[in-house]
Amino acid sequence: MNEHAQKATVFLRDEARSAWHDNAVWWVRQKRDRAQHSVPEWEELRSLAQRIKAHALSRLADYLEEFERNARALGAHVHWARNADEHNRIVHGILRDHGVQRLVKSKSMLTEECHLNPYLIERGIEVVDTDLGERIVQLLREPPSHIVMPAIHLKKEDIGELFHVQLGTPKGVSDPKALTEAARHHLRSKFLAAQAGLTGVNFAIAETGGLVVCTNEGNADLGVALPPLHIACMGVEKIVPRQQDLGVFLRLLARSATGQSITTYSAHFHGPRPGGELHIVIVDHGRSKLLARSEFRRSLSCIRCGACLNTCPVYRRSGGHSYGVTVPGPIGSVLAPSIDAEKHAALPFASSLCGSCTDVCPVRIDLHHQLLAWRGEIAAQGLLPPDKSIGARVGRIVLSHTWLYRMAGSLARFALRVLPRGILYSRLNAWGLSRELPVPPAKSFRAQWRARGKP
Amino acid sequence: MGSREDILRAIREASPPPAPLPDLNGRRGQKSGDLAAQFTLSVEEVGGRCVRTDEASLPEELRALAQSLEAKIIGSIVPQLPGIDLSAHVIPHTLAGVDLAVLPGELAVAENGAVWITEAGLKHRALFVLAQHLALVVPVSRLVNDMHEAYEKVRLPRPGYGCFVSGPSKTADIEQSLVIGAHGARSCTVFLVE
Ligand code: SF4
Numbered sequence: 326m327n328e329h330a331q332k333a334t335v336f337l338r339d340e341a342r343s344a345w346h347d348n349a350v351w352w353v354r355q356k357r358d359r360a361q362h363s364v365p366e367w368e369e370l371r372s373l374a375q376r377i378k379a380h381a382l383s384r385l386a387d388y389l390e391e392f393e394r395n396a397r398a399l400g401a402h403v404h405w406a407r408n409a410d411e412h413n414r415i416v417h418g419i420l421r422d423h424g425v426q427r428l429v430k431s432k433s434m435l436t437e438e439c440h441l442n443p444y445l446i447e448r449g450i451e452v453v454d455t456d457l458g459e460r461i462v463q464l465l466r467e468p469p470s471h472i473v474m475p476a477i478h479l480k481k482e483d484i485g486e487l488f489h490v491q492l493g494t495p496k497g498v499s500d501p502k503a504l505t506e507a508a509r510h511h512l513r514s515k516f517l518a519a520q521a522g523l524t525g526v527n528f529a530i531a532e533t534g535g536l537v538v539c540t541n542e543g544n545a546d547l548g549v550a551l552p553p554l555h556i557a558c559m560g561v562e563k564i565v566p567r568q569q570d571l572g573v574f575l576r577l578l579a580r581s582a583t584g585q586s587i588t589t590y591s592a593h594f595h596g597p598r599p600g601g602e603l604h605i606v607i608v609d610h611g612r613s614k615l616l617a618r619s620e621f622r623r624s625l626s627c628i629r630c631g632a633c634l635n636t637c638p639v640y641r642r643s644g645g646h647s648y649g650v651t652v653p654g655p656i657g658s659v660l661a662p663s664i665d666a667e668k669h670a671a672l673p674f675a676s677s678l679c680g681s682c683t684d685v686c687p688v689r690i691d692l693h694h695q696l697l698a699w700r701g702e703i704a705a706q707g708l709l710p711p712d713k714s715i716g717a718r719v720g721r722i723v724l725s726h727t728w729l730y731r732m733a734g735s736l737a738r739f740a741l742r743v744l745p746r747g748i749l750y751s752r753l754n755a756w757g758l759s760r761e762l763p764v765p766p767a768k769s770f771r772a773q774w775r776a777r778g779k780p
Numbered sequence: 781m782g783s784r785e786d787i788l789r790a791i792r793e794a795s796p797p798p799a800p801l802p803d804l805n806g807r808r809g810q811k812s813g814d815l816a817a818q819f820t821l822s823v824e825e826v827g828g829r830c831v832r833t834d835e836a837s838l839p840e841e842l843r844a845l846a847q848s849l850e851a852k853i854i855g856s857i858v859p860q861l862p863g864i865d866l867s868a869h870v871i872p873h874t875l876a877g878v879d880l881a882v883l884p885g886e887l888a889v890a891e892n893g894a895v896w897i898t899e900a901g902l903k904h905r906a907l908f909v910l911a912q913h914l915a916l917v918v919p920v921s922r923l924v925n926d927m928h929e930a931y932e933k934v935r936l937p938r939p940g941y942g943c944f945v946s947g948p949s950k951t952a953d954i955e956q957s958l959v960i961g962a963h964g965a966r967s968c969t970v971f972l973v974e
Binding site: 455508542 | 783784786787788790791792793794795796797798799800801802804805807809810822825826872873876889891892893894904905906908909910926927928929930931932934936937938939940941942943944945946947948949950951952953954955956957959961962963964965
């Protein structure tokens with residue numbers, strides 16, 4: 326069994342909890358559907374978003390230069406990082422130069438991807454994630470299990486216990502309101518004590534040199550409004566050409582993510598605060614490699630709304646941690662193999678290829694086609710596990726010889742009838758682990774067709 | 781400078797074929813007949829409250845809000861409800877005790893209840909997220925239909941900070957139950973002024 330399947334099996338052992346997870350995530354998908362239906366021009370917006378992103382990617386280097394020029398003119402410092410390691414070194418360097426020991430962060434999938442937190446903590450900096458969900462998983466020393474709802478795998482009782490131990494809330498308190506209130510007080514003190522604030526970036530506007538950061542809690546705004554130093558980390562793909570383009574993306578993002586018409590705070594930062602400093606770190610980390618691959622480059626249009634996770638039957642039933650990557654779900658299974666195909670060879674197979682992800686994606690990424698393309702690529706690179714590669718080879722031979730196919734059909738009908746369960750459902754039959762094989766028909770379809778006098 | 785050049789070169793070499801940038805000029809979402817009514821509805825949907833009033837009644841309305849919230853410390857840059865002396869605060873941290881922040885909004889978006897605020901006239905923009913409650917005052921003439929129109933009209937402060945604020949601060953990170961008052965304002969009241 327591959328790693329994803331193994332971890333999914335563990336997740337599914339607690340049936341009540343995994344069913345609850347499935348429902349909780351599906352509920353968010355339904356909220357998204359309602360939001361979509363309230364916008365009659367939804368499909369048009371998706372097409373516009375797709376085309377804006379395709380254009381931005383086609384001239385990405387020019388736009389990055391334009392963005393850099395405008396951001397610098399506004400007084401921001403711009404840094405470039407080829408990979409995660411360089412990104413971490415740059416951020417640490419900025420903090421060290423400013424003598425920062427206490428950092429507050431709002432959500433940034435990029436810094437998760439780069440494992441910035443452990444890097445900084447090892448070097449003696451206190452790093453506090455301030456998004457409530459992220460703070461919860463940080464206190465648990467776990468990675469987020471969802472890109473929009475980091476603690477979606479936890480029940481309120483788990484969080485109540487965690488807060489009791491870590492924040493001193495009374496034992497047994499698990500009311501979300503009370504827990505959120507406790508977190509508010511706890512994090513307020515962190516905000517007020519912070520010497521620097523770090524944010525992710527939802528959109529970087531080339532024509533203005535500005536950054537847009539969207540949150541519901543207000544933690545990004547608060548985190549960079551108190552300390553004088555703001556560090557913003559962004560992947561190269563976050564560029565949009567014009568201010569106007571935001572009209573399209575902001576109408577799609579929150580509706581796709583949580584079913585809200587817009588996030589509570591959509592902050593626009595142009596340059597540093599008076600008397601403060603803004604450092605923008607632009608990161609490649611595998612993105613230019615992905616851009617070079619015509620079949621996969623569309624995945625760079627992702628605006629990290631999480632809709633493809635919420636709709637995915639595999640994600641909902643296996644949980645975010647089973648993927649073993651920062652971005653789980655369909656989009657993660659497309660992105661991860663581009664960084665390391667061998668390590669993540671199982672992920673493109675963690676899909677039913679039902680295509681639901683493609684249907685909900687606000688920027689129309691052809692996710693299930695890309696998952697299929699990755700399967701081909703992984704087979705071509707010889708990275709398939711033996712059960713899959715042997716099965717596929719046998720399948721190819723059988724399906725390309727009519728006589729063999731017919732013989733295999735009658736053999737299978739015979740075998741399914743006479744072989745004992747112990748053999749049919751042996752370890753070799755991974756499919757049968759949690760499913761029943763079909764009852765074989767007495768006659769093949771061909772025979773039945775002929776019996777009706779059809780040619 | 782090595783990394784910058786490396787990254788830009790790698791991206792240039794990888795560039796996809798040209799793709800046209802769609803024209804968005806004059807684009808609008810579905811039109812609402814009554815912008816003020818739609819805006820009011822949208823604000824309620826995001827957990828806020830919208831009060832329709834006029835210039836003459838605004839001071840009274842603002843005072844009534846402050847009273848109902850039992851707000852003792854008010855941080856305001858709206859003349860109709862004066863508050864503490866904000867210029868006396870050298871660093872933003874000392875504003876942490878503010879109960880109610882009152883700010884002018886430059887635009888109000890009917891489709892989602894968002895109000896565009898900037899730091900103009902505000903020494904510390906932290907005020908509006910630090911305050912326990914938030915009141916925004918927008919002339920009804922500044923209503924727009926949707927985000928397309930908003931971005932057409934808004935002047936992004938450069939340099940500077942601006943934010944679309946839609947309702948009070950909220951989170952649903954614990955079992956997906958919506959809780960109002962995460963880090964920022966616990967309530968958000970928008971005054972639409974005729
Ligand atoms: S791939 Fe599409 S649906 Fe999935 S997170 Fe990205 S933008 Fe959202």
